[in-house]
Amino acid sequence: MIETGIPKLDGYLHGGVPEGRSLVYYTYPGVAGDVFGMQTICHATSNGILGVYVASSTDPQMIRDQFSEFGWATEDYNGRFIVVDAFSGLIGADSQERYVVSDPEDVNSLTQCIKKVMEEMSEPGIIVFESLSTIMDLCGESETLDALEEWSQYAMLYDHALVYNFTAWPYSEETLLHVKENVCNSVISVGGITGDVIFGQYFGVLKVDWTDIARKSTLFKVLKPGGIRAYIPKILVTGPFDAGKSTFVHALSNRAISVDRLGTTIALDHGHVDRKGFAADIFGTPGQERFDPIVKLLSGEAMGIFLLLDSTNTTDFKRGKRMLEITESFGLPVVIVANKQDMSEALTPEEIRRELDMPANVQIMPAVAATGEGVFEAFETLVDMVMEVD
């Protein structure tokens, strides 16, 4: 198995792409699907797998620069990162690469070069195509589809995995259907949530023939540096006055701001978290009752909720429960954070569960927001719960 390195996706694919199989990132135009192939090859090569990148619309040197903008240093991969230059020939430039396609507009010329590199690879590896759609544009739709079959057979022979970035421009229905159904062992759709503009991006598995299909989709965001992150646009942090919500948001976030006055939140806290392949925007609410209308406003479209409690302040626990109601979060994943565990009179999570009369399946996790202790554990628990919901 060769992992894709895309958060969540390897789980959906039962570990990644098996040797000799193929995968296509089938991308809606305007969505950053090209980064998927880039991340997959860098993940593989940095794990010691031989990687070949077939460049069709970018100068090979620029490709290395593009990768390094994401923080992926291709020169550190000790020659395990090979570029097939199917670009220079197009603009009549010289190439420094070992593998050069003399005429990128002729699919046979491309096939020749790809076969050669497959033969010469010293061990099974992964071949990633920067843009299958560009190849199709240059060489013709049916010609390219025929060639794909040939490449697949060859790859199977040598146990190489094939990965394509494909932008689903309005080609003929037949071509699109063929790409979606026939040419690859798996198809990952990379789409956009559209309205007036593209508001968000997601991916999901359309087809996979080596395991059961996971009918789930994951929102994502592209970070530079960083690459693809599974993304949660809104996680709410609520709870009674002085429970430590603002402190929690700041402890969790790579960067955060608060709209406070005299130490109490009067509007909101906002933070951005980027951790272990997952990114999220976190919104902290005020705690004082006079701001309840703001709490309600802030909670729209939240995908998960932290309820922060000051574990020493039992009198406010009821208020905590009440705040969950204000957020109208019924049915959403909730993690209760038993904060201020550093204080001697703090109740344990189990004591809090009894006080609140919460069923056993509700997550109550200990934390000290002031030092950051426990905050990431709480985050990972909630992210898991949000990602499991469809």
Place this chain on the structure above:
Amino acid sequence: MAYNLGIPKLDDLIGDIRGGTNIMMIGPPMSGKEDLINIIAYRGLVDRDAAVIVSTREPGNNVLEWFERRNLNISMDRIGIVDCVTRTLGFAAPDTENIKMASSPVDLTGIGVKISQFFEHFWMEMQLRETRLCINSLSTILMYSNLQTVFRFLHVFTGRIKAANALGVYVIEEGMHDAQTIVTLKQLFDGMIEIREGDDGYQIRVVGLTPKPTPWFDYEVNGVDVVLRG
């Protein structure tokens, strides 16, 4: 949602251009189309719209300089440039606030992603509801990709302009393409800004946005003012 070109007499004649309109600007080389398209973008900034400019002929920095040199009282955070040139010249320039780098004019996937990112940014983060997309020029893109490919690309993006109620303006060099190419592309546009050589300099008119074409006008560009005569 309504737009004006920022070309006085013509704007009076054609009235407000409704959101979702796509316009081809066609004329001979060196006839000042570059100034005109920047002026259309500039007019947007004056009207508090956002402007996304796809530059295939000049590095993004030059386009920014065009605006800076004229000392305009506009806020630069509403300009987004998709630069298809700098990286083909071999410069490893990173993206900036105003400029996103595409790999090359062949990289239609990348160009499309950058356009969409600017649209999302202006809509979501800056809450701007009117955006202009200026592509300068389709002719360069057509040098690298065949007509069918460019048609598919435009089919998607003229559609996005409609969905976003934006205004799209696309520059074409006259004389660089065969008649069939122009006819094919015309299907995608609601109207045209035409430029031709007159006896006394260049002339401009607008076709397709009013029942009858506007008359031809001699014109001159002065900074960000287009002065029409006749």
